[in-house]
Amino acid sequence: MDLAAALRQILPPERVRTDPETIEHHGRAIFTYHEPRPPEVVVFPESREEVVSVLRFANEHRVPVTPFGQGSSLEGHTIPLEGGISLDLGRMDRILEIRPEDMVARVEPGVRRLALEAVLSGYGLFFPPDPGWDATIGGMAATNASGTNALRYGAMRERVLGLEVVLADGRVIRTGGLAVKSSAGYNLTPLFVGSEGTLGVFTEITLRLQPLLESAVAARVTFHGVEDAGEAAVAVVRSVVGATRVELVDARTVEAVNVYKGTSYEVAPTLFLEFAGSVEGAEADARRAEEICRRAGCLAFEAERDEAARGRLWEARHEAALAVAELYPGRLPMTTDVCVPISELAGALRHARQAIASRGMDGVILGHVGDGNYHAIFPVDPSDPEEKERARRVVGEIVDYALERGGTCTGEHGVGYGKIDHLRREHPDTVPLMAQIKRLLDPAGILNPGKVVPPAG
Incomplete structure (x- = not known):
């Protein structure tokens, strides 16, 4: 079968790609040592109906399908181990609805994190997960991404209220809803969040938002050793209720960041901290954290209150992985x-x-x-x-x-x-159950085969 030709009967021909550059891009991941495996074809759906059509075709003809967001995952999630179709959802990038009174947003899977952040700021809201890359919301949900804000706000499983999912055979299901809690039956939403494209393809995601806080104080704290920094981090988490971020980098990472960003941070194990809330509360939390860190023997505690300065500090942390790669x-x-x-x-x-x-x-x-x-x-x-x-x-x-x-x-x-x-x-006891769930929802084993659990059959 000429797979590309068949798919061009389903989608507009220009959105069915087999050129070498596109194939190469979708056969690898950005930050990984895993060897690339090219798909046979890359398709770019723009609607739920198009995703349904592609999956029905793939299921009927037993063609593997690997969902793709930005390709930034680290364990080979988007590498199509068995070739077939790379399903790039990047063009499904509409913010469908923002409900500021409910602090809820509905988005398509291709919406990028920073684009959503820019829109939400106009409503005085933000979406906490920040994995350090401008990932798509669909990819973040698929891998249960978290990032620096997870300490206070949790990972994607805590932030996704509902999903629209296309199953392997093209059926469309909806889980969850707009309410922040429910006791109605089995909670399937967290089953799909973190399923890495092996159980279904997300076409709509309902997100729980947070209000922007009044004030924030960030701090960079240096130590003699990584273990000292780790012990101080534990003490801060236990004692400072308003801590929103507690991040650690070792001396070699600081060295890499200095080279990559042109900064001159002291090359020493470092904690990056942030405290947010009211002006008085954030300041009190920062003072409490400084006391803890100084008792733990920190070399220096430098606080930042200016928004631009805090942004530069967190930019250095978020780009640490890129800096290390450049080293x-x-x-x-x-x-x-x-x-x-x-x-x-x-x-x-x-x-x-x-x-x-x-x-x-x-x-x-x-x-x-x-x-x-x-x-x-x-x-x-x-x-x-x-x-x-x-x-x-x-x-x-x-x-x-x-x-x-x-x-x-x-x-x-x-x-x-x-x-x-x-x-x-x-999880030796539950991996077999995971495999049974996979076979139930994807009996032909077409969805991201070779990931999470062994292939069906």
Whole structure:
């Protein structure tokens, strides 16, 4: 079958692409060491009805379909392992409705995070998840993304009130609604959020918003060691109710940011903190955090109140992964994340640093440590199998440490196909049930095959 020709009977020909540049872009991910796998064709639907038509066709002809947002996922979510169709939802980018009185918005999956933020600010509202990339809302929902605001506002599962989902056979279902809570039957919305395109394709997402707060104070706090910074982070989370962001980067990350951004931050393990609320409340929280950090032996505590200065500070944190990648030209980043109970954080950071050093590797540690979630990044030579294997062993050691202490193999990156084996170790009893749910909703196994759970059959 000429797949592209058949799809051009369903969508306008110009939105069915097979040119090398488009195929190459949709066969890889931006921040990953995973090898690219090209799709046969890329399609760009612009409506729910077009998504339905594509999936009906694909299901009938057993053609794999891999949903695609921005391609910024880290565990190979958007790489089409079995070829077939890459379903790019980027043109479905309408903000359908904003209900400021209800603090709710309805959007299509291709809406970009920063575009939504710009519109919401005019209503005095914002959408908290901020994964550090201008991702699509659909991609963020598919991977249960979170980011620096998760400490106070939670991840995507806490922010998605409802979904419109096209199932593998083209059926359209709707979960949830506009109400902030419901006890009506099984709660299917959080099942689909974080399902990584394996259970259905989102065509509409209802989001829970937050009011912009009156005032904010950000701070950059340096320490002698990563463990000291981790212990201070735990103390801040336990004692400062108004803390909205508690982020950590190690000295090597600061060095990378200085090179990438042209800044001159002190090269030392650093906490980035933010406190928001009323003017009086934010200031009191910042003072309390400074007391805690100084008792923990911080080297310096520098607060920022000006909006532009705070923006620059968080820009440096959000672009840390890009900065690290630039520090190692010709290498690919192997990036992993785990999440541990907050009481285990300092030990987990110490172990991660030791695991990296014990394998003779260079690497960095950073993360959203306010909720126990941290990331390790080590550059690898994609042409060196031995180096890639050493990096995989480090990842395995970091994951094992987290699981042994009641943590999880991934706090926000998701499973994709890079962490399927780790997921089996974490949830040996429920992975078979996940596979049954997958077969129920996608019996032909066309939706993002090879991700999260083994393929159907």
